[in-house]
Amino acid sequence: MEHHASQAQIIFGLDPTWVAATLFLVTYGLIMLERVNRAIIALLAAGLMILTGVISQEAAIDDGVDFNTIGLLTGMMIIVSITRGSGVFQFLAIWSAKRVGANPWGIMVMLVLVTAVFSALLDNVTTVLLIVPVTLLITDELKLNPYPYLFSEIFASNIGGTATLIGDPPNIMIGSAVGLSFTDFIINLGPAVAVILPLTLIPIYLIWGRSLHTTQELRMRVMAYDEKEAITDKVLLYKSTLVLALVITGFVFAHDFNQQPATIAMFGGALLLLLDNLPRAFCDQADACHKTYSEVEWTTIFFFIGLFIVVYGVESTGILDRLAHEVLALTKGDQMITAMSILWVSAIASAVVDNIPFVATMIPLIKSMAGPMGGSEQLIPLWWSLALGSCLGGNGSLVGASANLIVAGFAERAGHPIRFLPFMLMAFPLMIFSIAVSTVYVYFWFF
Amino acid sequence: MTARLVMNPNPAVLQNTDKISLAADYVMQQRCRRLPVIDKDGKYVGVFGINCLLRLILPKAVLMKDGLETARFVKSSLSDLHHRFNEIMDEPVTLCMTEEATTVDPDTPLIETLRLLYGHMGSMPVVDSKNGKLLGTVTYWDVGRAILEAKV
Numbered sequence: 001m002e003h004h005a006s007q008a009q010i011i012f013g014l015d016p017t018w019v020a021a022t023l024f025l026v027t028y029g030l031i032m033l034e035r036v037n038r039a040i041i042a043l044l045a046a047g048l049m050i051l052t053g054v055i056s057q058e059a060a061i062d063d064g065v066d067f068n069t070i071g072l073l074t075g076m077m078i079i080v081s082i083t084r085g086s087g088v089f090q091f092l093a094i095w096s097a098k099r100v101g102a103n104p105w106g107i108m109v110m111l112v113l114v115t116a117v118f119s120a121l122l123d124n125v126t127t128v129l130l131i132v133p134v135t136l137l138i139t140d141e142l143k144l145n146p147y148p149y150l151f152s153e154i155f156a157s158n159i160g161g162t163a164t165l166i167g168d169p170p171n172i173m174i175g176s177a178v179g180l181s182f183t184d185f186i187i188n189l190g191p192a193v194a195v196i197l198p199l200t201l202i203p204i205y206l207i208w209g210r211s212l213h214t215t216q217e218l219r220m221r222v223m224a225y226d227e228k229e230a231i232t233d234k235v236l237l238y239k240s241t242l243v244l245a246l247v248i249t250g251f252v253f254a255h256d257f258n259q260q261p262a263t264i265a266m267f268g269g270a271l272l273l274l275l276d277n278l279p280r281a282f283c284d285q286a287d288a289c290h291k292t293y294s295e296v297e298w299t300t301i302f303f304f305i306g307l308f309i310v311v312y313g314v315e316s317t318g319i320l321d322r323l324a325h326e327v328l329a330l331t332k333g334d335q336m337i338t339a340m341s342i343l344w345v346s347a348i349a350s351a352v353v354d355n356i357p358f359v360a361t362m363i364p365l366i367k368s369m370a371g372p373m374g375g376s377e378q379l380i381p382l383w384w385s386l387a388l389g390s391c392l393g394g395n396g397s398l399v400g401a402s403a404n405l406i407v408a409g410f411a412e413r414a415g416h417p418i419r420f421l422p423f424m425l426m427a428f429p430l431m432i433f434s435i436a437v438s439t440v441y442v443y444f445w446f447f
Numbered sequence: 448m449t450a451r452l453v454m455n456p457n458p459a460v461l462q463n464t465d466k467i468s469l470a471a472d473y474v475m476q477q478r479c480r481r482l483p484v485i486d487k488d489g490k491y492v493g494v495f496g497i498n499c500l501l502r503l504i505l506p507k508a509v510l511m512k513d514g515l516e517t518a519r520f521v522k523s524s525l526s527d528l529h530h531r532f533n534e535i536m537d538e539p540v541t542l543c544m545t546e547e548a549t550t551v552d553p554d555t556p557l558i559e560t561l562r563l564l565y566g567h568m569g570s571m572p573v574v575d576s577k578n579g580k581l582l583g584t585v586t587y588w589d590v591g592r593a594i595l596e597a598k599v
Contacts, residue, residue: 229520
């Protein structure tokens, strides 16, 4: 990677290390305060990083912003924005509830599975945004408290998202920065998820599952649902399933053909846009395209752009390099102790703060460990520990992941609010449980 | 000319302690879409209307923000809906009345009153902004009659 940092002129002859560190810490502090939207803070801080001369604009754009992550996120958002209109999420949720005879615990297991699978293949926020309303409808019909279901879906979305390269933003960032493929993620994190998900259901069953009861009459009402009617656009369903299948296949083979995931996702997005718009008259296509593009979560995208620049500013001053050496001094350079420390610290940190800035900072920090640890191959277990910790850590509190807050919003509107502390009292120990399982997994899988 | 001159000073009202069953009977018999709700001191507290009744018998997941965009797959019978209604009929009308309905002050100029009425379909409570008391309602029919009966 070429560094342009030297081309920038620091203002007032200040020490760039101090300017960068101060900007970085203030950015983190303000993001945690939640007084100003994080996308505004990150972009402002990125601007200041360049204006104060810590890095040049060229360096910020060429070396700072990871356009592979940005492209992958944007491409997937385009695909999701078109796919969600087909009703396929609702179809699968209802279909799965009926497969278990509308039995309350059976529905819980099925909805957890559907949420986990969709979260692994698409983004967590969209998944819960579409699964939770169906969950509320079903629990309303069965006269069940929706709280256990919503709680479990939060867990399922974060656990499911851990399994793939595209499941959760930390994975996208790690995969892109390190060059880990879609298959690498499935092989290395898939088994962990396959163990953690059912294990998480055990305490949920013991606490809530045993007492979920409904009547035969109410179950018959759910059984009378016609899931096919949930498909609002059959043609769109075929088109989006086809493109999604092509994109996933593309992700699996991209690595072998030297292609980046961003290209696959963006190309998939463009292909689905084409298929969706072909039947429309030319003059109507502008409105349809505008709608699709406007549904891309630009606040997230700009947050990423700003954050990449801020972190690059800090990285270019060598602070993270020094910090990495400090960490290695603490862990005595032992690969396993370092991996376990990363797993636990990232889990606790991701429960309390946004995991995106955390992972964005950890990536260059871990990369700096390559030299002292004897090559980048030695870092592989550390990357998986970071992915497991930061994704699963999101379950630790209501603010741990965006999907958690979306579910809480629905719960509030349905009259069953999820409060911060009661949620954390249950969720934090359960998250720690999943990290304990991950610890055993990392130990046996990588060492 | 102000809202006071075109309002109905003796509209049908509901008390905030009235049961939903009473309100439903009245709304259905009188075919009125919206009724103002007042407290024991005559202060305006909200509006209860036909939409409130629909809201009570429809699943919350269909009505909430970002909720289900279609409910075509739900196969409910009339007796299911009646059952749902029975569950809430003894609750007070405040359970589902709208508190954010647009109201007008009696001194609102006529054209502004009509503009608001145009945007809010049907009827609006006239509320004294000083003491919060309900003074009457303005409906299309009251205004229409007042205009037709006015001397040219």
